[in-house]
Amino acid sequence: MITANTADRLLKILLWASAFAIILVLFSIMGYVFLMGAGVMNLEFIFTTAKNNWKEGGIITAIEGTLIVVSIAVLFAAPIGIGAAIYLAEFTREGKTTKIIRLAADSLNAIPSIVFGLFGLTLFIHYLKDYTGGASLLSAGLTLSFMILPTIMRTSEVSIRTVPLQEKMGSYALGATKLQTVKNIVIPGALPGIFTGIILSLGRAAGETAPIVFMTALNPITPSSIFRGGNALTTTLYYLTSEGISINRAFGIALTLILIVLTLNYSARFVNNYLTRNQRR
């Protein structure tokens, strides 16, 4: 017979084990990547260009490519996402239109990333070749911007909605117009959340492979123009692994990628704390 007390303790242990499992998974992955990656990691690996089909030299072209591609993605997605969020939160009433916009964003979020890649391939590489330069850093960035658009919109909307009604009323009561209130009260108040959302989606974009696999080159290319091709960390990792070029170097790239993404995540937190320190408490 199991008494209520034993059952209670058993349950507690089970729950604790599930919680612990998360930490375990995290540490096994991180630890393994660290161990494997550390072997090839040195200044040359980070700061020089690859030679001999990536077997020698470094991955600077891929690091630069990734940074450029995610910057392009955010540059395009942020204004649109934030604009849509301001519209949803401040300029319209809940109804058919807002339902459709939200449904669109959710659906966009649900599309498998390889489909974005396929879509980007047709749109940017084939149809808009004259404007994007075909398989270019710009095409890759634009494709990723579609992917992070819903996240930026959602996180922005959430943080816009946390701006207290009291403050907005205060602004209106002083004779401010809607636009002035949005510019002076709503956006500054929502900025920490908006920034956090952007930085987190930067991290997400940096980690995507499938959407940009058709747009990045296999051979090392020093980025010279956004209308030209380039490398990215993820697709290079994929190439090195699938072609069996160098597993160790692939882990080196993985480690670099993890460090970049973690840095982004922590700086998101830091930026958020920094920006909110003077606000509502």
Next chain:
Amino acid sequence: MSMEKIIVRELNLWYGEKQALEDVNMQIRENRVTALIGPSGCGKSTFIRCLNRMNDRIEGVRITGKVEIDGKNIYDKDVDVVALRKRIGMLFQKPNPFPMSIYDNVAYGPRIHGTGDKKKLREIVEDGIRGAALWDEVSDRLETNALDLSGGQQQRLCIARTLAVKPEIILFDEPCSALDPIATGKIEELIHDLKREYTIVIVTHNMQQAARVSDYTGYFLLGEMIEFGKTKKLFENPHKKETEDYITGRFG
């Protein structure tokens, strides 16, 4: 004798299907303090928000009747609501300073209304803060965050912010309900001083407060104005049974 600043005629308001104000008529005199009292949910806030068209911002609100300020119905089609709110300041139950410096809070109104000149702005800000009896407490820290002030100081800062826009009328919706008695006393004193230059309407739950600060009092019950008159008379010798019940119920 002072003039009527605001004349309310046959004012009705519905939130969707629900009627919240019914045939309200009232005359609010210039340079006087008019208090609105009544039990919770009787429509005091709803009414006071009609005076600066703040209800426009709430979904599903329908209004009939007139609110004439200086003889002009503010619900006429040609009225510029933004310009109207500049003439009619409003203070809220909970102090709501913006999360910025004390200076920027008070400069907010003048800035959005186009005062660019730094020297002029500084004067307006100082006048506003002095007008709200806050200068001595904050003059040496205008650049610090307004949220670091105490509740009572925050409410006076909100008053300063309102004064900086140079309104003609100031509406107070339970401005002291979040404050302690000392801070409340300061605000009441301030209201008393402000009526020399402004027409004041104040909603309050506190009948002693109404008796202390106001010249006229209106008693609201279930969206209707039951009785309106000189404060002293309404408290000492109410006409209507409902008014008497309310007043004595609270006091007695």
